[in-house]
C-alpha cells in the first residue's frame with residue numbers, strides 16, 4: 239500500500255473538520271476526490287502534508303510503511319509526499335532558483351547524497367521546466383510573486399517534477415486555468431505518472447478528469463468520504479450535482 | 493563628568509584653547525548620555541602610538557569590493573596609497589593645519605547635542621574627504637574604522653565629507669571592533685555636505701563587538717538638485733545608536749536614507765533619523781528594516797519635518813520589522829511635522845513575525861525549518877540591499893547577511909570569523 243489512511247480526524251481552533259477519513263492508494267493508481275466547497279478536501283491534503291495549524295485528533299496515515307504523522311513537513315516531503323497547493327504562496331525576495339536548490343539539496347542530504355553542482359542543478363531545472371512548458375524567466379523571479387493564476391499552477395507541477403514524489407496530491411490544480419493551460423498541466427502530470435507512484439486529484443470538475451483518468455472517484459462531504467466509485471461517479475456528479483448526495487447524507491444524520 | 497574635568501586638568505597643554513571650552517562645557521553638560529559616565533575609558537589625547545598594528549592584522553570582510561581604501565585605527569588616520577585626481581582623503585588633524593578653512597567651526601547650532609559638542613571639544617583625529625568640483629572618481633572610496641587597543645578606550649572621531657558641485661562619489665564606511673575583550677566607547681561625528689548638482693552614495697557597514705558602545709551622529713546638508721543616498725547595515729553591535737540628520741537645503745535636493753539591522757543577544761541597536769525639508773521640490777525616501785532576535789531591544793525613530801517654505805515636497809518613510817523571537821523588542825516611532833499644504837508625505841511602520849503560510853509552503857517542499865526561516869529573513873532584507881549604491885557591495889552584503897543568519901542559527905550573536913576571510917584589497 240502506498241498511502242494508507244485510517245480513521246483520520248483533525249481539527250483547527252477546536253473545530254473538527256476531518257471526521258474519520260479512510261483511504262487506501264496503491265502504486266500506479268490515480269484517485270480523484272470531489273465534493274462541495276468547505277467539505278474538508280484542502281484540510282485533508284494539508285493535514286497529510288503536516289500543516290502545523292491543524293491538530294490531528296485520531297487515526298493513522300502511512301506512506302509506504304512510514305508513519306507520516308510522526309514526521310515534520312520537510313521529512314514527509316523527503317519520504318515522497320508532494321502537495322500542489324490550492325493557493326500557492328508568494329514569497330517575495332526568495333528566488334525560484336534558490337528555493338528549488340534548497341529543496342533539492344535538503345532531500346539529497348536526507349538520503350546522504352552530495353549537493354548538486356551548479357551545472358547539474360541548472361540542467362535539472364531546464365529539463366523539468368519543459369514538462370509544463372514553464373517560462374525560463376519565471377525561474378529567476380521570486381517564488382510565485384506576480385505569477386498569473388495559471389503560472390502558479392504550472393509552477394506547482396514543475397516543483398513536483400523536480401522532487402519526483404511517490405504520492406502527489408493536486409489540490410484544485412485545474413481551478414483558474416484556461417483550456418490550453420489545463421491541457422499542458424494535465425499532460426505534465428501524466429508524463430510524471432509511473433507504475434510506482436500515485437496521484438490524488440482534488441477537483442470540482444469532470445473537465446480535468448477527461449485528461450487525468452482516475453481509477454477511483456471519492457466524494458468527500460462534511461469531513462468524511464461518503465461515496466467511492468469508478469470514473470462513472472464523476473460523470474454522474476457532473477450531471478446531477480452534489481445535492482442528491484448531500485440530501486442523502488444529511489437525512490442519514492437526522 | 494569628573495573624569496573629563498580631570499582629563500582637562502591633566503592635558504591642559506595639548507588641549508590649549510579647546511581646553512577652556514571643554515571645561516565650561518563639562519560644567520554645564522548635565523544632559524550628556526549616561527554611557528559617557530563610566531570612568532574606565534582611556535582617551536588618547538597625546539596621540540600615543542598604541543602597541544597594536546591593526547592595519548597589519550586587520551582583514552576586511554568586504555574584500556570583493558574594489559575600493560580606494562584608508563584606515564582609521566581607533567582615531568588615527570592611515571592614508572590610502574594612491575588617490576584619484578581631485579580627491580582629498582586625509583587625516584582631519586593634518587587637514588586642520590593645512591586647510592583650516594575646510595573644517596567647519598563647530599556643529600551647526602540647530603542640531604547641537606551634548607555628544608556632538610563633546611566630540612567637537614575632544615576629537616583628536618578622523619578623516620577629511622573632499623571631492624572636487626565635477627570630479628567623479630571611478631572607484632568607491634572606503635574608510636575602515638577599526639577599534640583595537642590593549643585597554644578600554646574612548647574614541648572621539650570626526651569625519652568631514654565635502655562633495656563639491658557637480659561631483660559624484662561613492663563612499664563606504666566600515667566599523668569594526670578588532671577584539672571582543674575590551675570596552676570601547678565611540679563618539680563619532682560625521683559632517684557631510686553635498687553642493688549643487690553633486691551626488692554622494694554613502695554606505696555604512698557596522699560589525700562591532702557586544703562590548704562596543706557607539707554614539708554616532710551624522711549631519712548632512714544637501715544643496716540644490718543634489719542627491720544623498722545612504723544605506724546603513726548594522727550586522728552586529730553592542731549598544732549602538734546612530735543619529736542621521738539630513739537637511740534638504742535648496743530646491744531639488746533629494747535624500748534616500750535606508751538601513752537594515754540584524755540584532756540578537758542583548759544588543760541594543762537604534763537609528764534616529766531626522767529629515768528636514770527646507771526648500772521646495774525636495775524629495776526624501778526612507779526604508780528601515782530590522783530583524784530582532786534573542787532579547788535584543790531595538791529602536792527606530794524617524795522624524796520628517798517639512799518647513800512652510802518647502803512646497804511640492806515629497807517625503808516617504810517606511811519601517812518594517814520582524815520579531816524572530818518572543819523576547820525581542822522593537823520600539824518604532826515615526827513622526828511627521830508638516831508646516832506646508834502642498835506636500836506628499838507618508839509613513840508606515842509594521843512589526844510582525846515570519847509568514848507561517850510561507851514557512852509551511854517551504855517546509856512542504858523539503859526545506860528544513862531553520863533554513864526556511866533564514867531564507868525568509870534574508871528575503872525580508874533583500875530590498876534594502878537592493879538599494880545599496882555600491883554595486884559590488886550588494887553581492888557582498890547578501891553574503892554577509894547570509895553568514896550572519898547562519899551564525900545565528902548556530903547560536904552565535906556575532907560573526908567571529910568576520911575578519912578572517914580575506915585581505916583588504918589594496919590596489
Ligand SMILES: Nc1ncnc2c1ncn2[C@@H]1O[C@H](COP(=O)(O)OP(=O)(O)O)[C@@H](O)[C@H]1O
Nearest residue numbers: 250251255274275276277278279280281282291
Ligand atoms: N485555517 C482555518 N481556520 C479555520 N477554519 C478553517 C481553516 N481552514 C479550513 N477551515 C474550515 O474547514 C472546513 C473545510 O475547509 P477546506 O478544507 O478548505 O474545504 P474544501 O477544500 O473542501 O473546500 C471549512 O468549514 C473551513 O471553513
Ligand SMILES: [Mg+2]
Nearest residue numbers: 279280281324
Ligand atoms: Mg479546497
